[in-house]
Amino acid sequence: MLKVNWDEAKCIHSGNCVKGFPQVFKIENDQFVIDESGGTEDDLRAAVAACPSGALSIEEI
Numbered sequence: 161m162l163k164v165n166w167d168e169a170k171c172i173h174s175g176n177c178v179k180g181f182p183q184v185f186k187i188e189n190d191q192f193v194i195d196e197s198g199g200t201e202d203d204l205r206a207a208v209a210a211c212p213s214g215a216l217s218i219e220e221i
């Protein structure tokens with residue numbers, strides 16, 4: 161199973177993740193939430209690859 165980690169210090173808030181995979185990356189109560197169950201493993205890997213800042217990374221759990 162994959163977990164997506166987010167490094168807030170690296171994030172440049174381009175919004176690629178939220179726009180591209182809104183079922184996975186969400187803003188809830190002003191908090192950035194990652195719900196891995198909202199996408200396939202390919203979706204998660206594509207989202208991480210599309211992040212321009214390197215803030216997202218994949219972890220096998």
Ligand code: SF4
Nearest residue numbers: 171172174175177211
């Ligand atoms: S795609 Fe990356 S840089 Fe853009 S908002 Fe998401 S985590 Fe931040």
